[in-house]
Amino acid sequence: MEMQTVKFYQTGTFTVGNRLLAEDERSVQANMHRTNSLNSGHRACQGCGEALGARYAIDAAMRSTSGELIAVNATGCLEVFSTPYPETSWKIPWIHSLFGNAAAVASGVAAAMRVRGRSAVRVVAQGGDGGTTDIGFGCLSGMFERNDDVLYICYDNEAYMNTGVQRSSATPPAARTATTPALGREPGNVFGTGKNVPLIAMAHSIPYVATASVANLRDLERKVAKAMTISGARYVHIHVPCPLGWGSLPADTIKVARLAVESGLFPLFEAEHGEITGRTPIRRKVPVTDYLRLQKRFAHLFNVADEPRIARIQAIADRNIAKFGLLETPAHG
Amino acid sequence: MDKPFAITLDVGSSLANKTGSWRTSRPVYVDRLPPCNHACPAGENIQSWLYHAEAGDYEAAWRVLTLDNPLPAIMGRVCYHPCETACNRGKLDESVGINSVERFLGDEALKLAWRFEPPVRDSGKRVLVVGAGPSGLAAAYHLRLLGHAVTIIEAGPLAGGMMRFGIPKYRLPRDVLDAEIQRILDLGIELQLNRKVSNILDTMHSGAFDAAFLAVGAHIAKRAYIPAGSTARMLDAISVLRGMEGEDKPLLGRRVVVYGGGNTALDVARTAKRLGASDAIIVYRRTREKMPAHDFEVEEALQEGVLIKWLSTIRNMADEGTLTVEKMRLDDQGFPQPTGEFETLETDSLVLALGQDVDLSLLDDVPDLVIEHGVVQVASNMMTGHAGIFAGGDMVPSERTVTVAVGHGKKAARHIDAWLRGGRYAPPPAHKLAAFESLNAWYYADAPKTTQPVLDLARRASTFDEVVRGLDESTALFEARRCLSCGNCFECDNCYGVCPDNAVIKLGPGKRFEFNYDYCKGCGICVAECPCGAIEMIPETI
């Protein structure tokens, strides 16, 4: 009888854990003794994707470095909800300096570790999309170009959330924000040219760039772990839904993130030294409307059945799918 | 460290901030009833034994399975597995091959000679079981485990009932049957063969039994009036199948016609083929869609060369073996109606497979019984109108399958036990059904069903070797792991992982999880992302 490769529902697949796998093959988040780097008691909104993404990423980095990790945080929701005096949710050495300088501060920490002979201690910088793609972009690019030994993680919730949901350069077309209201003939954000920071990071030829999503924990952890095996500048861009800013249900945070991936709007890929080396294929392709409909920030597209602009968004997804080959199955399973 | 005031903080201090107070509704863990369990006539806890099988702990799986059903190797062969029809995985790709895993476990148990644990304490009560078919054996097993002394009285020469005299060997090898029966008897159950109970009250009285469970089965073949010549060879299916168990196999000839559309008709036709018939023809009044026999059996029979004449009734049989067959048509209600078109069919013998009746003579003198349509009426606790006499299997109103019979045996045993203690058995409250909609199917990887290897046709035509073979370990494991664990936590760690507030406490292997309501903000992500629908959101009360 022909044998099938044993690929069953609980193993090597999509759930957080798997009681059938050896302990060290399970995800970091499945571990009873995971760091919980970002601890309970933080003040993120219910269902905050950024809080989740941050714990996923930092716990993974903590495992990879055996706890020898220092984090630098840009101003933003993550910083504000985690460290309001007199309480901090962080369990790791952590510093917040400014909105736009996380990458540079991290470079400084890394330099200090190097010069003080503590190269085993690794450095993570993290910020929101605003702190990364906009105001912190100069420092980020500088850190990349110098190839400083820093992993920069961007938690992309597609707007300036901490200040009340204003548009950033990562805000998608048509999305309603406080500064791109759903008013007038072209409600919501403009259809600009976009600013794909992962691709810009690749243009720096840094050793490692990856996109990840809170909807795919194992993929995310693998990428962070991979990043931690590499020295030099690394960039991981994580898609983290924000129920408050997107007008989605708190319970739907992961679902929304998943649909972003499955529609092709948020492609998952990785690159080394400027070349794409991997993509996570779409498992069950969905139309962008499945994703858009769950979010009030896109409600105006449906209130008036704005087919042309929905089609333009679909075209963006289709372009991503073609560009990154998201429907091809990977060479090895 | 000399920390500057306010700007530099001690790590982890946010634990002082109990964000649980933000919550308006709270998640709670629930167990829901998996549709397979729900559909199992024997009340097997399928999801639960698959859970152990998934981990490769087959003995644990077998032990959980046999809490409800002592005959897994048999069941894995003859059960029509309504569980698989109900299985939620069917909505994803194909239902889990529950039956084949059950068989694997049953076979594994026989191979490794796993035994049942005998009861630790005897109750001092004596229970009589009449009939050693599936229902009687199951009842005896459960009653014994509950500590009662059990005696089975069986009219036939061997235990097994319809499992032996109604199901051909190629579907149920006798060594399997014998071994599973013996394992039950090994619990210390007395079996008296070749003894027919003619008066139940006398037998109970003389044996000082406190209660009785009757499961005598339905062994009297139903007849249809077919005018026939005196030398026409007309037999009934039950005698043919029973004859297969004896020394002298029935003589059916080279051309055999079987009349009927149930599984028994198919069994006889296939048996005839194996006995050397060149033609085995089933004559059935209606169409394939209307046929009560299971589709897979029809398929296997057709593969083996059995012919089926649809929409046909037999009008008479002449001496030399010429059958007159009338073509039928289905009316608007789907009932067959004569067309007046006739044809003839040559045959050496005609086997009637039109169903069976129950021999109720042992109840003749029992007062307060209700008998309707030839079967004994029982209350919801399986007790007949006469206190202390319970009944089950084919002799009570229900579907007549081995699995249903086994289920009756278990159910009756629980009620008899309660009755003997002067109480009533109250089954635990049923959980809400784990509907497909309550699952988050995203988390299950695609994994189509494994098919069981099938004996090649050449051998099937001539031997009584088992047609459907078992799974080997790896395929059984694969199959077990396809289970979605509907409605029951399988410790996938999703809730533990996806909580943005680390408000899920992982208790360790086998211990599942707990919510930490001090920090749970009630976002509901855990509920949405639980693959098997084992978490529910309930409003917070203040």
Add this chain to the structure above:
Amino acid sequence: MLKQIEGSRAVAEAIARCRPEVICAYPITPQTHIVEGLGEMVKSGELANCEFINVESEFAALSVAIGASAAGARAYTATASQGLLFMAEAVYNAAGLGLPIVMTIGNRAIGAPINIWNDHSDSMSMRDAGWIQLYAATNQEALDLHIQAFRLAEELSCPVMVCMDGFILTHAYERVDVPAQDDVDAFLPSFEPRQVLDPAEPVSMGAMVGPEAFTEVRYLAHHKQLRALELIPKLSAAFQARFGRSSGSLVKPYRTEDAETIVVALGSVNGTIQEVVDEMRDAGVKIGSLAICSFRPFPLEQVRDALRHAKRVVVIEKCLAVGLGGIVSDGVRNALSGIVLRGYTVIAGLGGRAITRAALRQLFRDAGNDVLEQLTFLDLDEGLIQYELEREAQARRSGPTAEAILRRVGTVASQVA
């Protein structure tokens, strides 16, 4: 060791002897030679165990220093003018976090109009950022102050700016005594951070603080400066004890004993002032001067003590508080609260305008005669102003002022790109 070197080089050598571990460099005149010198020393291996990082902006320069310092490394950077403004946010932040970074400011004017020459507008703009600000009067003092600055910064956990006049000091070749490494090592112990990012003892630095504690945090920042008032003279004395020369301290009175007129100033202009004081003293004028070395913390008491017996005070300022007058004067006035004397503010040396002895002599004479305006612009070309004001009054679209003036003055400066 005595060396005849450029001021920037002198500072670089002093910094190198302080064993910095992370140096962030970004070019801007007139500070550039300092980091160039350090870069050379790191590259050649002369300055070992030091990361020299070429960053992409001053904002990054100080941010990298912040990270390095928080992670326990002795961090240094230098900037001037536009660069200081570009890093402004980080300047406040470093102080707020209490990170003992030392930064040299090669004092330079701020545009527009863009101007590369010296005045104090840049460092004055950051006077309330929470840093300690020390102003060097000479290249030797600039060199010495950097050595004291590290110790001061690290003892207090507070960043220190050493301000030295652009070109006048940074580009001047003078003889300086460069101390021996052993002596610096003895004076400046290795960096023991008050708080540090370390996985062995994790803390969260840079928390968000609300109204419930913000005032206290700010008060503590102020308190730190008050402690600096005590520490600075002590360190200066300790420095003198080891190196045999007096450098730094809070204020430096010069011939103020019986002075009726006292001139107050910051930085290199004190040299010229003292020369004029000497001349006038020789002519029998009771005049003295007071160099303020520590502008933040502002030594109210010491200034008061030095000035209280004078009849008048002339404050020479290299920075204009537009719409008000002088910034240093404000502090002086504050120090003299309750004491009645005449006070004059003189705005001088803006954008590199030379402050000549002649001009000062005239100025002090006028002051002595109390014929000075309260606010005086030294060497202001009244005619030019008159002309420009009239021109502007004539037409709404009168064009840019700076260019118009340059055209009229026909100065070589117009050829500076």
